[in-house]
Structure formats: structure tokens, C-alpha cells
Amino acid sequence: MHLVCETAKLEDYLLELNEVNFSNPMIKSKVDELFNPSQTEIEKAKVAYEFVRDEIYHSWDIQGKRVTCKASDVLVYKEGICYAKSNLLASLLRSQGIPTGFCYQRLMLFDTPEKGYCIHALNAIFLKTLNKWIRLDARGNKAGIDAQFSIDKEKLAFTTQEKFDEKDYPVIYIKPHPKTISVLVEQTDALEMYIKNLPEYL
Numbered sequence: 001m002h003l004v005c006e007t008a009k010l011e012d013y014l015l016e017l018n019e020v021n022f023s024n025p026m027i028k029s030k031v032d033e034l035f036n037p038s039q040t041e042i043e044k045a046k047v048a049y050e051f052v053r054d055e056i057y058h059s060w061d062i063q064g065k066r067v068t069c070k071a072s073d074v075l076v077y078k079e080g081i082c083y084a085k086s087n088l089l090a091s092l093l094r095s096q097g098i099p100t101g102f103c104y105q106r107l108m109l110f111d112t113p114e115k116g117y118c119i120h121a122l123n124a125i126f127l128k129t130l131n132k133w134i135r136l137d138a139r140g141n142k143a144g145i146d147a148q149f150s151i152d153k154e155k156l157a158f159t160t161q162e163k164f165d166e167k168d169y170p171v172i173y174i175k176p177h178p179k180t181i182s183v184l185v186e187q188t189d190a191l192e193m194y195i196k197n198l199p200e201y202l
Contacts, residue, residue, distance in 0.1 A: 003124060003133050004170045006101070010126060012174045013099035019087045019176055022095035024072040031095050041098060041129050045136075046149045048092040052085055052138040053147065059084075059190040061142055067193060069184040081194060082139045083180040086121040089138045099126040101172035103135055104180075104202055105160055109195075113164055118198035120158065121180055124172040127151065133172060169202060177202055 006012075016022055022031070034047050057064065057079045068080040071091035080088070086102055093100040101124045109116040122137040130151060137147045137157040148155035160166040179199040187193035 001168050001170060003103070003135070003172055005133075005172050006174050010099045013101050013126065013172075014094050014097060015174065016094070017175055019070050019181060020091045020094060021070055021072050022091040024070075026072045026075050027091055027095065030075055031092065034092065035096060041096075041127060042151065044096050045093060045098055045125055045127065048089060048096075049136050049138055049149050052089045052092070053140055056080060056085055056088060056138075056140070058082070058140040060194050061140060063191060065189050065191055067184055067187050067190045069181065081184075081190060082121045082137075083176065083184055085138050085140070086123050087176060089123050089136070093123075093125055100124070101133075101174060102176050103172055104169045104177060105158060106165075106167045106169070106201065107158055107160065108164055108166060109198070117165070117200040118194075119177070119180065119200065119202060121176070122156065 035044055059079050059081050064079045066077055068074045068077050068084045071088040074080040074084045074088040090100040103122050103124045105120045107120045109118045122135055124133050124135045126133050134151055135154055139157045145157045147157040160168050183197055187197055
């Protein structure tokens with residue numbers, strides 16, 4: 001898929017945001033733990049990605065009710081839905097000067113259209129050494145989902161099925177989409193939010 005940047009300025013994809021708060025002491029501590037000066041850009045990206053994918057649990061997978069949003073809260077509580085996990089990955093990578101944006105898919109919420117749809121969040125990162133953007137999905141793997149760090153061929157958590165009205169949105173956003181943030185801010189039960197309140201369109 002041809003990705004489209006929201007802005008041509010790579011530095012915009014390094015901004016610190018309310019949800020991408022890499023100056024937070026907890027984030028800084030994790031940054032010191034994950035990264036070192038000898039790592040290449042690609043190695044740093046892989047380490048951060050696999051940490052968020054594997055060590056931060058998806059709320060639905062663990063049936064956790066806590067709603068997290070800010071990167072620091074996602075890190076502290078080690079759980080969140082894809083919107084929250086993408087905030088944490090962006091925070092870790094932006095702290096290392098790796099441009100990171102937000103991408104979205106429209107997916108069936110469960111296994112049939114009748115059960116509804118949702119917007120799913122993932123990230124895109126710009127690797128200067130390769131001069132290209134790649135998409136990464138840190139949602140978290142489980143039976144039937146095997147997302148991987150790949151610089152050649154995308155290995156995302158989900159492949160969209162156009163025949164079921166699923167779609168890939170091509171835009172790489174600078175900030176998390178307002179619809180995804182508002183649901184995290186407004187909801188207090190992650191399981192109820194997941195079933196009933198996730199946006200269906202951007």
C-alpha cells in the first residue's frame with residue numbers, strides 16, 4: 001500500500017504530545033533500559049517494537065478493565081488497547097529521534113460484519129538508513145495473530161478484507177486521531193469500551 005504523510009516535515013513526527021510524553025520519568029527510565037548508543041536505528045526500532053508488542057498486554061486479551069491512554073500510563077500499568085499501545089511505541093521511538101506516526105485500519109470487531117466494526121491503530125516509522133516508512137503493529141500476538149518487525153514485507157496483525165468492507169487508511173498521522181483519544185478519555189471500562197464504543201470510521 002502507498003502510504004501518504006500528513007506532512008512533509010519529518011521533525012513533526014518527533015513531537016512530544018500529551019499522549020506521547022517521552023519526557024516522563026517512567027518513560028525515560030525505560031528508554032535507558034531498552035536503548036544504548038551502540039544500537040543502530042533499526043535495532044532500536046526492533047527492540048522498542050518487540051517490547052510494546054510482547055510486554056504490554058492488550059486489554060481484551062487479558063480481559064482487563066483499566067483504560068490507559070498516555071504512554072507513561074500504558075507503561076506503568078502494562079496494558080492497553082491498540083490505541084494506547086501505539087502511543088507508547090511512538091513515545092519510545094520519538095525519544096530516540098526515529099520519526100513515528102499513527103496509521104489506522106477499519107476492521108471487523110470480531111469474526112463477522114454483523115458483530116460490528118472498529119478502527120484499529122498501528123504505527124508507521126521512518127528509517128533514515130533505508131529512506132522509507134514501514135508500518136508496525138504492536139497490538140500483541142496470540143493464536144491467529146503473528147505480527148513481526150519486518151523492514152521488507154509487512155507482517156501486520158491484520159490483513160484487511162475489502163469484501164467485508166474493511167480498509168487500510170493510507171495516511172500517516174502526526175498525532176493520534178481525535179476519535180481514538182476521545183474514546184480512551186471518556187470510557188472507564190476497557191471491556192465495555194471495546195465491545196460497544198470503539199469508532200467504526202475515522
